[in-house]
Each structure stands twice: as C-alpha cells, then as structure tokens.
Amino acid sequence: MENKHVYRLQGLSCANCAAKFEKNVKAIHTVEDAQVNFGAAKLTVIGEASMEQLEKAGAFDGIRLIPEQAKIQIDPLPFWKKRANILAFISAFFVLLGYAASAWGGEKDPLVIGLFALSIVIGGYDLLRTGLANIWHFRFDMKTLMTIAIIGAAFIDEWKEGAVVVFLFAVSEALERYSMDRARRSIQQLIDFAPKKALIRRGKQEYEMDVDDLQVDDIIIVKPGQKIAADGVVIQGASSVNEATITGESMPVHKTIGDEVYAGTMNEEGALEIRVTKRVNDSMLAKMIHLVEEAQAERAPSQQFVDRFARYYTPMIMLVAFFVALIPPLLFSGSWETWIYRGLTVLVVGCPCALVISTPVAIVTAIGHAAHRGVLIKGGIHLEELGKLTAIAFDKTGTLTKGKPEVTDIHIFSNDRTEKELLQIAASIEKYSQHPIASAIVREAQKQGISLDEWSVVDFHSITGKGVSASVNKTAYYIGSPALFSEHPLSTEMVDAISSLQQEGKTVVGIGDQTELFGIIAVSDRARERAALTIKQLYREKIERIVMLTGDNRATATSIGGALGVNEVKAELLPEDKLRIIKEIRDEHGRIAMVGDGVNDAPALAAASVGVAMGAAGTDVALETADIVLMSDDLQQLPYVIRLSRKTLRIIKQNIMFALLLKLLALILIVPGWLTLWMAVFADMGATLIVLFNSLRLMRI
Known part of the structure; x- marks a missing residue:
C-alpha cells in the first residue's frame, strides 16, 4: 500500500496514552486511518502526515517517532535521565522540604504551602496539563480523575496530600513504563539479532x-x-x-x-x-518480528472485556465520588470539607490503571517469550483458546512422524516385471507429486541410479485420498493405496503380503494398470524422537482426548498410534473426512486444536479452534495457514505453549480480580475515613505494580 507509513515510538507511556495518540493522529485531515500498537510501540498511518504533525499529536506524552526503515539507532535513556523521572525526583525533593518546614511552622504556614504547591506544579505539570485538556473536552480517564483530585485537595487546603499524590502517581507511571519496556524488549531483542x-x-x-x-x-x-x-x-x-x-x-x-x-x-x-x-x-526473521508485533496488537477476548468495562467504569467512579462528596453534607449534615476530601479519595482509588494494563502486559510478555522459544502465536485470542483446550487432533505424516519415509520392501507379483522396472515406473510418475511417500520412492530410485527422464509421462492425475494415475510410454498406470486396486482380482499371496507389511506399521503402495496389480512398495516413516513423550505430557496437562488422523491404512495407523500412546486412531481418511471429524469433536468438546504440517489438511486446520503448524523452520505455508507455528518442528513445544497459555489465563484472571477487589476494599475504607488521599494513591500504585510484576512471571516459564 503506497500511502502506508510505519513508525517506531519512543516515550509511549500507557495504554490510555496510546488510545489518545491514535485518536489525535486520526484527527489529522490528511490521514485516512491510523493504528497504534501499544505492545510493540508502533504507529501505522494510512495517508499523509509529516513527522512534525505526528509528534505534535503525541506531544502530550512526549512521544518521539522513528521511521521503521530508518537506520538511525536511538539508545533508550537510562531510568534516571528520563524527563518525567527527573521531574518526579525534583517533586520529591520539595515534598521533603515541605515536611521539614511544616515541623517548624505548621502545615498552614505560607512557606510550607508554597513548597508543596511547587512540588505539585513541577511533578504534576504533564499530568495537570493533560487532565485539564481532558476535562475541557469531556474525556474521562485516570489522568482526568487524578487532576480533579489534586485540584480538589488544593481547594480544601490539603496541599501536603496533593503533593504526595502527585509524587506517588509519578512513581507509579515511571514503574509502569519500566515494566512495559521490559515486556517489549522481547521484540527489540529479535530485531537486534539481525546484523546491520x-x-x-x-x-x-x-x-x-x-x-x-x-x-x-x-x-x-x-x-x-x-x-x-x-x-x-x-x-x-x-x-x-x-x-x-x-x-x-x-x-x-x-x-x-x-x-x-x-x-x-x-x-x-x-x-x-x-x-x-x-x-x-x-526474511524469516523479519516475518517473525512482524507476526509477533501484529499478535501483540490484537486484543484478546479478556482484553476486549476489560476495555469495554473501563469505558463505563471511569464515569461510574466519578459519579460515585460526586455522591460521596454531596449527599452526606446535604442530607445528613456532614462536614463539607470532610466529605469533599473523601469524594476526592474515591477518585484517586478509582483510577483504572491496574485494571487497564492487567491483560495487555500479560499478553505482550507471553507472546514475546514464546517467540524466543521458537513458537509464533498469532494473537492473544489464540493464546487464550489454547489454554482452554481439552482435545487435540494430530495429523500423522510429517507431524507425529518425521515426514521423510524410506522404502523398506519391494514385492513383485508379475513374472513380466522386475524390481528395477517397477521402481522406475513408480518413480517416473511420483516425481510429479509432492506427497512425502512419493518423495521416498523417488529418492530410492535415485539412490539405485535409476534414470527418471528416459520415459515419457503424460496425463498425470491425482485420485483424492487414494493415489495417482499417469500414462508412461502410452500405457496407463495407477499408483496408490491398496484400496485403489480393490476391484482388481487379488491373490492370497498379495493379500497376505499387504496385510503383513501393514501390521509392521509400514505404508503399502500398489503399482498396476487397469486390470492387474504388478507389485507393491512398502514405505516406513519413523516417529519423531520425542513424539511419545509429548503425548504423555499432553495427557498430564489434562488434555482429555488425543486423536490421530491419517489417510493411511488402519493397520499401519494403529501400529504407529499404539507405539506413541495415542488412544484414538482414525485411519483411511479423505481430507473431507478429517474436516468432518474436527467439526464433530469441536461440537462435543467446545474446542479442539489441529496439529499438522501446514501444507496438507488446510480445511481441518481452519476448522479447528486453534490450528498448530509444524514450521519446518517457518515455511511460508505454515506461517500463513496456522494460528500457532512451532518453528523448530519440535513437538515438545506444544505442552510448553499450553502451559504458557494456561498460566497467562490464570495471571490475567488474578490481575483483574486483584485490581477490582482492591478497589472495592479501598472504597469501603473511605466511608469511615480510614483511607487518606496519599494512601489511596499508594494502594493504586501497589495494585499496578503487583499486576505488572505478576505478569512478568510469565518470563520464567
């Protein structure tokens, strides 16, 4: 898209700031659309806007822009050199001076009030400027609540309380920025891997x-x-x-x-x-970075709930604060100063900071952590779905097995044919197929020095779920599963040979024409080394139902499934059969994951609640079709990502419940006057920090 411009953002401090910045950019008349990715700290603009216009739109938060493709590298400022943190330190200095002066002259001394007022103006300059603009435009967020609370504290002569509120809020904001920067670092580390x-x-x-x-x-x-x-x-x-x-x-x-x-x-x-x-x-690394950033921008269901809730929550808190300040003095002869103070405390307690970040910081951390382990998760919704699974279906070839089968046996049933001729016919036709078994036959022919270009092969046709046909030197041949030759007269010798090989867990391929089966080729695909261990771990992770789906014959499938510990095997399936089974299991269990190689079984992958592709170091097809990609083809990443998902869900629920319960408890303590303004800010800051550090525990999985 010609009019699309992408920028990296520095200084983006909070989710509310991201939403406001996005709104400001969209308001530029030459901009058609804009999206801010808070998790990745990126801005995408559709339309035309100068850097000056964009930075003006983010001036309220000190946002700086760097074009995505720019070669300039701006090192992040140390914590103590950031402007907001410097102002917080200066504010703290004047708070301490104010406390020292109040010990001599009392809290009502003009010098003491001046010191606390200076602390408020310096530490809360950015906050008050944004908050006043929000009040003017009837926008209600946590900065609006804090601004009203600080102005109200000054109005009722609680300068000391107002100064402490400003300082604690500045500390809370600084720590939130620090924690989000840590969560975003996973993307920056991926970017830094590539040499310049x-x-x-x-x-x-x-x-x-x-x-x-x-x-x-x-x-x-x-x-x-x-x-x-x-x-x-x-x-x-x-x-x-x-x-x-x-x-x-x-x-x-x-x-x-x-x-x-x-x-x-x-x-x-x-x-x-x-x-x-x-x-x-x-490059593959560039695609990974793009997918991770897109995934972190996508809102998970729990985040969508929190966003909707927060829209009603903030105005509701303002209404509660208004009634707390107004009703007791009007109806019960309460002190105006006391109840206005308590109303202001409600505003501070009601700051939705901890609630707003409860989900995004957990999602950003989990997706970034998974990317470093070679697992691409394409969005919070897929991460959440994975944690709720009770059923998983596996494709066999290339997923539970290595996908590189080898020819083990060749049997001839016709006196007019030799093993070499049978292999040459089969390989000459199969070289046009992409199936792993076809590749095994071609590799075996090449190993034996058989030329595949001597004969003319035309009219190649795929027979869905059964095999292929083609004309070789003007003679029509058929190659495929024994079911393809079910209408041919098969001798006892043929049936016994086919049955014996299948019971050994081998896949049998028949070669013949319209009337006769000339011979069979047995192919064996070894199970992945850690496939059986993965199945055991999935059962321990409370996955109730594990199903192996394959187009292979029942005897071979049962043999491999038994060796791996899969208790349900469905064999001799066409692609439409796999799709039907996925839908049936999904209807029964509510959710199911389909694990495949990302090349075949696309309908089944799409129909599953979560499609998981074996990445083969990230084939384009796998990256396109699946919701989750295991880049290293290591099945043991599947139990890991399920554990990650479930822990992420637990942490999100803990964050939301803790944020709401702490607010409720604080609101109850306000009524008897047990909670002061500065204690309310301290409680809100504590809730925010607990939510942040609780989310960062995901890095330890």
Whole structure:
C-alpha cells in the first residue's frame, strides 16, 4: 500500500496514552486511518502526515517517532535521565522540604504551602496539563480523575496530600513504563539479532555494505563467529549454524552446500558463501518480528472485556465520588470539607490503571517469550483458546512422524516385471507429486541410479485420498493405496503380503494398470524422537482426548498410534473426512486444536479452534495457514505453549480480580475515613505494580 507509513515510538507511556495518540493522529485531515500498537510501540498511518504533525499529536506524552526503515539507532535513556523521572525526583525533593518546614511552622504556614504547591506544579505539570485538556473536552480517564483530585485537595487546603499524590502517581507511571519496556524488549531483542552490515562479493571484489541494500542472488561471505545477514542458500563451505533465534533450538545445525540458512542465525565454525534468496524485509526473521508485533496488537477476548468495562467504569467512579462528596453534607449534615476530601479519595482509588494494563502486559510478555522459544502465536485470542483446550487432533505424516519415509520392501507379483522396472515406473510418475511417500520412492530410485527422464509421462492425475494415475510410454498406470486396486482380482499371496507389511506399521503402495496389480512398495516413516513423550505430557496437562488422523491404512495407523500412546486412531481418511471429524469433536468438546504440517489438511486446520503448524523452520505455508507455528518442528513445544497459555489465563484472571477487589476494599475504607488521599494513591500504585510484576512471571516459564 503506497500511502502506508510505519513508525517506531519512543516515550509511549500507557495504554490510555496510546488510545489518545491514535485518536489525535486520526484527527489529522490528511490521514485516512491510523493504528497504534501499544505492545510493540508502533504507529501505522494510512495517508499523509509529516513527522512534525505526528509528534505534535503525541506531544502530550512526549512521544518521539522513528521511521521503521530508518537506520538511525536511538539508545533508550537510562531510568534516571528520563524527563518525567527527573521531574518526579525534583517533586520529591520539595515534598521533603515541605515536611521539614511544616515541623517548624505548621502545615498552614505560607512557606510550607508554597513548597508543596511547587512540588505539585513541577511533578504534576504533564499530568495537570493533560487532565485539564481532558476535562475541557469531556474525556474521562485516570489522568482526568487524578487532576480533579489534586485540584480538589488544593481547594480544601490539603496541599501536603496533593503533593504526595502527585509524587506517588509519578512513581507509579515511571514503574509502569519500566515494566512495559521490559515486556517489549522481547521484540527489540529479535530485531537486534539481525546484523546491520554484510560482507559481499560481486565479481572479484569483496566489500562491506548495509543489509538493506542486499539484492536477491548477491553472494555474501560469513566468517566463523559472525551472524548471517540474509536468508539464502549455501553455495560454498560447511559449518554448524546456531538457529536459536528462529527455532528456539540451541543445538547447532550442520549446514553444507544446498542447505537453507536464515538471517540472524550464528555461523559457529567454518566460512560460508551464501547466495541471497530474500530481501531483508522478506526474511524469516523479519516475518517473525512482524507476526509477533501484529499478535501483540490484537486484543484478546479478556482484553476486549476489560476495555469495554473501563469505558463505563471511569464515569461510574466519578459519579460515585460526586455522591460521596454531596449527599452526606446535604442530607445528613456532614462536614463539607470532610466529605469533599473523601469524594476526592474515591477518585484517586478509582483510577483504572491496574485494571487497564492487567491483560495487555500479560499478553505482550507471553507472546514475546514464546517467540524466543521458537513458537509464533498469532494473537492473544489464540493464546487464550489454547489454554482452554481439552482435545487435540494430530495429523500423522510429517507431524507425529518425521515426514521423510524410506522404502523398506519391494514385492513383485508379475513374472513380466522386475524390481528395477517397477521402481522406475513408480518413480517416473511420483516425481510429479509432492506427497512425502512419493518423495521416498523417488529418492530410492535415485539412490539405485535409476534414470527418471528416459520415459515419457503424460496425463498425470491425482485420485483424492487414494493415489495417482499417469500414462508412461502410452500405457496407463495407477499408483496408490491398496484400496485403489480393490476391484482388481487379488491373490492370497498379495493379500497376505499387504496385510503383513501393514501390521509392521509400514505404508503399502500398489503399482498396476487397469486390470492387474504388478507389485507393491512398502514405505516406513519413523516417529519423531520425542513424539511419545509429548503425548504423555499432553495427557498430564489434562488434555482429555488425543486423536490421530491419517489417510493411511488402519493397520499401519494403529501400529504407529499404539507405539506413541495415542488412544484414538482414525485411519483411511479423505481430507473431507478429517474436516468432518474436527467439526464433530469441536461440537462435543467446545474446542479442539489441529496439529499438522501446514501444507496438507488446510480445511481441518481452519476448522479447528486453534490450528498448530509444524514450521519446518517457518515455511511460508505454515506461517500463513496456522494460528500457532512451532518453528523448530519440535513437538515438545506444544505442552510448553499450553502451559504458557494456561498460566497467562490464570495471571490475567488474578490481575483483574486483584485490581477490582482492591478497589472495592479501598472504597469501603473511605466511608469511615480510614483511607487518606496519599494512601489511596499508594494502594493504586501497589495494585499496578503487583499486576505488572505478576505478569512478568510469565518470563520464567
């Protein structure tokens, strides 16, 4: 989209500020649309707006913009150098002076009042400016509540209380910014993995250049200990490459000529020459960063609830505060000063800060943490759904098994054919198929030195769920499951051979023509090393139903399912059968995850509550089709991400319940006058900090 501009944001302090900044940008007449991603601290603008206009829209929060593709790197300011924190320290200094002076001259002394007033003006300058603007425009958020409370405290001569409120609120805001920065750091670390420069060879010359200027088919040279600058294919050399940035797997992977490598991964041993296959913006790392940022922007169901609740909550708190200040003096002869003070305390207690951040900080932390483990979660909604699962369906080939089957047996049933001829016919046809079993037959033919280009192959057709047909040298042949030849006359020898191989857990492929089955090829696909352990862990995670779905024959499927510990196997399925079964289980259990390779079974993945793809280091198809991608093809990441999801849900519920219960308790304590203004702010700050640090516990999973 030509009119789309993306900026990184510095200084964005809170979720309410993000919403206000987005609204301000949308109000610029040349802007068609805008979206602020609070989790990733990014702004996307559709339309035209100058940097000056955009920074003016965010001036209320001191927001600075950096174009996403800009090469400038602005290091974050230390905590003690940030303007808001400096003002908070100065405010605290005048509060302490005010307390010291009040010990000599009393709280009503003009010098004491002046010191507290100075503390309010310095520490609360940004707060009061924003709050007054909000009051003028009838916008109600936590800064509006705090502004009314501070002005009210000054109005009833509670200058000391007002100054302490300003200082504590500034501390709360600073700590909230610090915690959100920690949660966002997961994205920044992903960005930092990619090197900024690359050593390139063009012709006979070698020179260094910016990775942004790399072109497809450029040759880059990566020395031992250097990071790979772009996605590409090794054309010279061999080395071990640490792909933890992409897959989360710390064990190095051996790479040699013809192997794919990814930007941001570390070359550990030998020198490599790599032909660039993707521009820097299209690299696997760039896609991961984009997906993580998009995921953190997407509101989870619990966050949507909190956002809706907060819209009504703040005006309701203002109404309660108004009645607390008004009704006792009017109807019960209460002191105006006392009850106005208590009404102001209600406003402070009612600040929805802890409630507003209860969900986003947990979601941002969880998604960022998962990305570092090589698990891409495409949004908070999928993270929440995963935690509520009671049923999981697995595709067999490429998911529970390695997806690289090997030919183990060849049986001939025709005296006119040889093993080599049978394999040559099968491989000549199967080279047009993408199925893993077809690839195994082609690999076996190549291993035996059989040429696949001698014969003419035309009229290739796929027979859904059963096999393929094609004309080889003007003769029609069929290759597929034994069911494809069910109408052919099969001898006892054929039936026994097929049955025996299937009982061994092997997949049997028949080769024949319209009248005769010439022979069979047995193919075996070994189970993934940790598949059985993963199934056990899923049962321990209270997954009630685990189903294996496969188009393979029942005997083979039962053998593999039994070895892995899967207690329910559904075999000989067509794609539409898998879709039907997923819908049936979803209707029965409410939610189901489908785990597949992201290439086949797309309808089943789409129909499941959560589609989980084995990433094969992030194939484009897997990234596009699934809600969750296991980048390293490690099934053991599945129990991990379920635990992460469930802990995230627990933490979100704890955060919301704690924030609301603390507010309720504080409101009850206000009525008898047991809660002062500064204590109310302290309680609100405490609630915010507990919510933040509770969410950051997700980093320890």
